[in-house]
Amino acid sequence: MPPPHPPTSQRTDDPAAPHAAAADYGSRHATHFQPVAGVLALLMPGLGHWFLGYRRRGVYIAVGVLAMFATGLLVGGIDAVDRREDFPWFLGQALVGPVAVGVDWVHQSRFKVRDVQGLRSAYPNEYRNPRNGEPVITTLDPADGLPMARLPSPGGDPLTAQVVKPAWPPNVKSMSRMNELGMLFGTIAGMMNLICVIDASFSRRRREGDPA
Amino acid sequence: MSTLRQLLVPAAAVAVCVCAPCALGAGHPKPPLRPFIDPIELHQWWFVLLVPMAFFVAMIYKAVRLQTIERYWWHVCVMTLQIVLGMIGLGAATWFVVFIIARIVAERAG
Numbered sequence: 001m002p003p004p005h006p007p008t009s010q011r012t013d014d015p016a017a018p019h020a021a022a023a024d025y026g027s028r029h030a031t032h033f034q035p036v037a038g039v040l041a042l043l044m045p046g047l048g049h050w051f052l053g054y055r056r057r058g059v060y061i062a063v064g065v066l067a068m069f070a071t072g073l074l075v076g077g078i079d080a081v082d083r084r085e086d087f088p089w090f091l092g093q094a095l096v097g098p099v100a101v102g103v104d105w106v107h108q109s110r111f112k113v114r115d116v117q118g119l120r121s122a123y124p125n126e127y128r129n130p131r132n133g134e135p136v137i138t139t140l141d142p143a144d145g146l147p148m149a150r151l152p153s154p155g156g157d158p159l160t161a162q163v164v165k166p167a168w169p170p171n172v173k174s175m176s177r178m179n180e181l182g183m184l185f186g187t188i189a190g191m192m193n194l195i196c197v198i199d200a201s202f203s204r205r206r207r208e209g210d211p212a
Numbered sequence: 213m214s215t216l217r218q219l220l221v222p223a224a225a226v227a228v229c230v231c232a233p234c235a236l237g238a239g240h241p242k243p244p245l246r247p248f249i250d251p252i253e254l255h256q257w258w259f260v261l262l263v264p265m266a267f268f269v270a271m272i273y274k275a276v277r278l279q280t281i282e283r284y285w286w287h288v289c290v291m292t293l294q295i296v297l298g299m300i301g302l303g304a305a306t307w308f309v310v311f312i313i314a315r316i317v318a319e320r321a322g
Binding site: 049056057060061063064065067068070071073074075076077078079080111124125138140145146147166168169170171172174175176177178179181182184185188189192193195196199 | 268
């Protein structure tokens with residue numbers, strides 16, 4: 001069983017020393033179980049390989065996994081990450097790390113509306129009241145055709161109601177192939193990161209002498 | 213009673229089909245595209261997304277798998293091409309089975 005950290009004798013006050021120590025640590029103990037690298041890889045894609053000294057590999061992994069996840073968001077919108085409606089897909093997406101969990105949290109807490117049945121995506125004719133997350137039905141302004149919403153005032157006085165225009169829904173719900181492909185991108189990114197986590201946790205002998 | 217039900221059920225279905233889209237804002241304009249929040253409109257060109265997907269998969273896989281990192285991008289491009297061509301081949305094979313083989317089998321079966 002290797003030591004959990006580089007030997008203390010290798011640590012100096014030099015700012016570059018921790019990286020150098022980690023690189024040396026990785027090259028010397030790369031054939032053993034590396035729990036720290038595995039946890040780091042799960043926290044941030046590529047960080048496990050970076051910790052082991054494989055800097056370029058770590059950067060490539062980070063760019064690949066995060067760009068794939070971001071492409072999923074670009075294709076399917078934020079609706080592509082939804083642990084309530086698409087839980088099996090989210091299990092794969094969560095393997096990307098805290099990024100996916102954070103995106104889902106933002107989706108649930110900042111984009112979904114809250115009505116009597118709980119959280120749901122807003123309909124195209126609804127605006128999300130930023131105060132309490134409740135849906136507000138919008139009407140079209142006959143002058144320019146833009147939707148506008150009348151937010152009820154905290155006291156319930158209709159005269160002091162705030163009018164928001166244009167009152168777009170917080171997000172457009174993705175449908176059909178765009179939703180499927182968005183979720184697929186995120187889930188494949190998570191599955192690929194799982195391979196990287198396993199590879200960082202059980203680094204193999206074949207890379208001995210390869211500093212990349 | 214059953215006659216009344218036979219009349220009411222289709223009427224209710226028509227009412228739901230007509231009214232539900234209106235109630236859900238079918239006539240409302242779409243907001244301007246907000247990247248990473250709203251989905252993009254690629255319904256007709258969805259298969260093009262195979263290329264970035266294959267590229268990112270190759271990028272991650274080769275970063276893990278290659279023994280040395282030399283000629284990394286060359287290996288990534290080759291694997292991307294392999295995935296894309298492989299998927300095209302699988303699609304062609306599936307089309308052949310469904311539209312040619314299955315039709316022949318169905319005709320022979322009677």
